[in-house]
Amino acid sequence: MATMxxxxxxxxxxxxxxxxxxRVFLMGEDIGVFxxxxxxxxxxxxxxxxxxxxxxxLAESAIIxxxxxxxxxxxxxxxxxxxxxxxxxxxxxxxxxxxxMHFRQGLAVPLVVRMPSGGGFxxxxxxxxxxxxxFMHAPGLKVVAPSTAEDAKGLLCHAIHDxxxxxxxxxxxxxxxxKGDVPDGVYETPFAARVAQPGSDLVVIAYGAMVGVALExxxxxxxxxSVEVLDLRSLVxxxxxxxxxxxxxxxxxxxxxxxxxxxxxxxxxxxxIAEKGFESLDGPVIRVSTxxxxxxxxxxxxxxxxxxxxxxxEACRELLAY
Amino acid sequence: xxxxxxxxxxxxxxxxxxxxxxxxxxxxxxAMLVMRGLExxxxxxxxxxxxxxxxxxxxxxxxxxAGAAFAxxxxxxxxxxxxxxxxxxxxxxxxxxxLAQYLGREGGITRGRDGNVHFGDxxxxxxxxVSMLPDMMLxxxxxxxxxxxxxxxxxxxxxxxxxxxxxxxxxxAMNWAGVQKLPVVFxxxxxxxxxxxxxxxxxxxxxxxxxxxxxxxxxxxDGNDVEAVFEAAxxxxxxxxxxxxxxxxxxxxxxxxxxxxxxxxxxxxxxQVDEWRARDPIDRQEARLAELGVDVAAVRASVTTExxxxxxxxxxxxxxxxxxAASGVFxxxxxxILGDGVARWSGFLGxx
Numbered sequence: 229m230a231t232m233x234x235x236x237x238x239x240x241x242x243x244x245x246x247x248x249x250x251r252v253f254l255m256g257e258d259i260g261v262f263x264x265x266x267x268x269x270x271x272x273x274x275x276x277x278x279x280x281x282x283x284x285x286l287a288e289s290a291i292i293x294x295x296x297x298x299x300x301x302x303x304x305x306x307x308x309x310x311x312x313x314x315x316x317x318x319x320x321x322x323x324x325x326x327x328x329m330h331f332r333q334g335l336a337v338p339l340v341v342r343m344p345s346g347g348g349f350x351x352x353x354x355x356x357x358x359x360x361x362x363f364m365h366a367p368g369l370k371v372v373a374p375s376t377a378e379d380a381k382g383l384l385c386h387a388i389h390d391x392x393x394x395x396x397x398x399x400x401x402x403x404x405x406x407k408g409d410v411p412d413g414v415y416e417t418p419f420a421a422r423v424a425q426p427g428s429d430l431v432v433i434a435y436g437a438m439v440g441v442a443l444e445x446x447x448x449x450x451x452x453x454s455v456e457v458l459d460l461r462s463l464v465x466x467x468x469x470x471x472x473x474x475x476x477x478x479x480x481x482x483x484x485x486x487x488x489x490x491x492x493x494x495x496x497x498x499x500x501i502a503e504k505g506f507e508s509l510d511g512p513v514i515r516v517s518t519x520x521x522x523x524x525x526x527x528x529x530x531x532x533x534x535x536x537x538x539x540x541x542e543a544c545r546e547l548l549a550y
Numbered sequence: 551x552x553x554x555x556x557x558x559x560x561x562x563x564x565x566x567x568x569x570x571x572x573x574x575x576x577x578x579x580x581a582m583l584v585m586r587g588l589e590x591x592x593x594x595x596x597x598x599x600x601x602x603x604x605x606x607x608x609x610x611x612x613x614x615x616a617g618a619a620f621a622x623x624x625x626x627x628x629x630x631x632x633x634x635x636x637x638x639x640x641x642x643x644x645x646x647x648x649l650a651q652y653l654g655r656e657g658g659i660t661r662g663r664d665g666n667v668h669f670g671d672x673x674x675x676x677x678x679x680v681s682m683l684p685d686m687m688l689x690x691x692x693x694x695x696x697x698x699x700x701x702x703x704x705x706x707x708x709x710x711x712x713x714x715x716x717x718x719x720x721x722x723a724m725n726w727a728g729v730q731k732l733p734v735v736f737x738x739x740x741x742x743x744x745x746x747x748x749x750x751x752x753x754x755x756x757x758x759x760x761x762x763x764x765x766x767x768x769x770x771x772d773g774n775d776v777e778a779v780f781e782a783a784x785x786x787x788x789x790x791x792x793x794x795x796x797x798x799x800x801x802x803x804x805x806x807x808x809x810x811x812x813x814x815x816x817x818x819x820x821x822q823v824d825e826w827r828a829r830d831p832i833d834r835q836e837a838r839l840a841e842l843g844v845d846v847a848a849v850r851a852s853v854t855t856e857x858x859x860x861x862x863x864x865x866x867x868x869x870x871x872x873x874x875a876a877s878g879v880f881x882x883x884x885x886x887i888l889g890d891g892v893a894r895w896s897g898f899l900g901x902x
Contacts, residue, residue, distance in 0.1 A: 253699070279699050280699075284726070285722070285725055285726055285729060287722040287725065287726065289688060289718060289719050289722050290688055290691070290719075290722035290723065290725075290726050292688075293685060293687075293688025293689055293691070293692060293719065293722070293723070294688055294689075294691050294692030294695055294726065295692060296688070296689050296692055297677075297688065297689040297690060297691060297692020297693040297694070297695065297696065297706070298692045298693065298695055298696040298699075299692075300677055300689070300693070300888060301627060301693045301696045301697070301888060302696065302887060303696050303699070305692075320682050320685060320719075321685060321688060321719075324680050324681075324682050324685065325680055325682075325685050325686075325689060328680070329677075330878060330879065330880060330881045331663055331878050331879045332660050332663045332664045332668070332669075332678060333659070333660055333663075333664075333669065333670055333671075333672055333677070333678050334672060334878065334886055335672045335677065335886055335888070336881035336885030336886055337881075338885055367879050368879050368880065370880075391881040391882075391883070391884070391885040392880050392881050
């Protein structure tokens with residue numbers, strides 16, 4: 229057990245996996261000699277060599293497509309998108325080739341795509357997106373999004389062991405802000421939700437960076453109310469049982485996600501609750517998310533649209549008063 | 551721009567005895583006949599309304615898949631395109647399963663999950679194509695990358711058309727394969743049209759010329775001569791497994807039917823079709839073998855018998871169970887792996 233940042237936990241997962249399984253290798257832009265744009269793979273090329281830490285050309289479709297090829301002949305590629313936004317250039321290979329492979333021909337594609345995502349640092353419209361919903365909508369892909377250092381490692385280990393393509397959404401804003409105790413060696417965090425804080429009057433459902441925002445917003449209780457925070461951790465598969473269990477106990481629901489609102493992960497959770505948790509509800513489901521605009525560059529503009537502690541608190545108060 | 555076959559920019563000499571036995575040459579004919587026979591049978595089933603969706607074939611292009619796949623070893627891996635049925639036949643996919651695939655039956659290679667020629671039998675080392683062309687160039691490049699990383703003496707082979715050369719994945723695959731000197735054979739099947747789009751609207755420079763700018767060899771071959779295609783593929787495979795990097799083979803041929811069954815090909819000049827009909831790859835191989843004293847009529851008859859039996863078997867295969875429609879999206883448990891195919895070429899016999 230060691231205390232490390234979210235970013236160090238991701239590195240730790242990759243390093244431990246590469247030490248224990250020679251099939252695991254990394255592909256990405258500037259991940260070798262430079263150690264990655266965010267230094268997740270800093271020093272890896274010295275330990276594992278350029279054959280297992282591959283500096284690729286600037287070609288996201290090639291990164292994903294070649295990873296598919298390597299995966300179906302027995303390797304375990306972990307691809308880095310320099311920013312999650314750039315997956316749009318590799319979208320076809322991920323959605324059409326990787327995602328549909330097993331259904332069509334019974335051939336597994338064990339591959340992980342790491343996607344540094346999220347805003348809050350003036351990254352602008354092309355370095356701040358949260359594209360997880362694109363992949364939730366594509367059959368055959370799993371999607372996970374850790375919020376803690378411990379889960380950052382455990383979910384990544386699990387993703388590497390999983391025989392299916394997994395989109396691993398790592399939130400850039402958490403890289404050096406979130407710290408925690410992380411177990412040594414390889415371990416798996418299940419692709420399932422966890423109760424980050426128990427409560428009984430209202431539940432805030434969130435994932436990724438919004439879990440921390442939710443926890444800060446509700447504190448140990450909000451205006452005397454007992455507020456639960458449910459960390460989804462996995463978006464595909466979506467932990468329906470855990471969601472409906474929280475809804476059943478708390479009866480009031482606020483859903484927070486940083487992605488653009490329409491058809492976001494939070495919209496799917498709201499639809500699930502409408503379909504299967506309606507009888508438990510004691511108020512409308514309230515969503516806090518980013519409006520459907522590209523993420524602006526200038527700090528006051530960006531701050532004006534991203535969900536934050538105040539907006540979450542306001543939503544909770546409104547619903548508690550309902 | 552002329553991309554006619556005579557004379558090719560860089561001709562491949564057909565080896566008339568050094569690498570192919572008479573049995574090999576009969577096998578090449580047989581693979582082409584099985585392809586044509588299966589596609590004609592499937593077309594007739596399509597017209598009877600028994601093949602759902604649309605129907606695509608490779609009439610007149612049989613030499614490209616037969617010749618190239620014949621040069622692959624069991625441990626090689628293939629990504630085959632939709633006008634390349636002979637490659638599946640050579641790797642060992644049973645004709646009945648191919649017809650069941652067209653018919654959408656449980657006995658088809660994708661068990662009704664995907665249609666017509668969208669399949670690859672993983673048990674014989676093939677990964678099925680997707681409709682976004684040429685996505686599989688990158689998958690094949692990735693396979694080759696894995697072979698190189700593990701120090702294995704094997705290659706990946708993939709087919710794609712003239713239209714594919716316009717897409718970014720063509721560039722990304724050619725570039726990476728060149729940068730890493732990967733053991734991959736790119737077979738460009740230049741059949742003159744991408745749907746209705748002719749070559750002069752597709753590119754300004756003959757694609758075979760582009761191989762050099764990616765740092766590897768490009769060779770142009772008569773795509774209607776199965777032995778010429780084989781020879782180019784044999785050399786390319788040898789270069790790949792010897793560490794010499796990729797090869798782009800441009801096999802020049804002609805799509806003799808429409809893009810799919812609904813397409814009457816009005817946009818193709820009649821004279822062009824007539825000219826290519828005279829170069830039919832099956833006729834040419836039959837003439838070659840007849841000269842060698844092979845009873846080609848007997849070969850044809852045995853193929854017809856095989857296809858009749860396959861048709862019966864395919865039609866007896868049940869439709870998939872609707873209750874299973876949502877199953878198999880994810881792999882549960884241990885991943886399946888790609889198996890080895892069958893080596894048909896006598897040149898592999900001494901290697902095992």
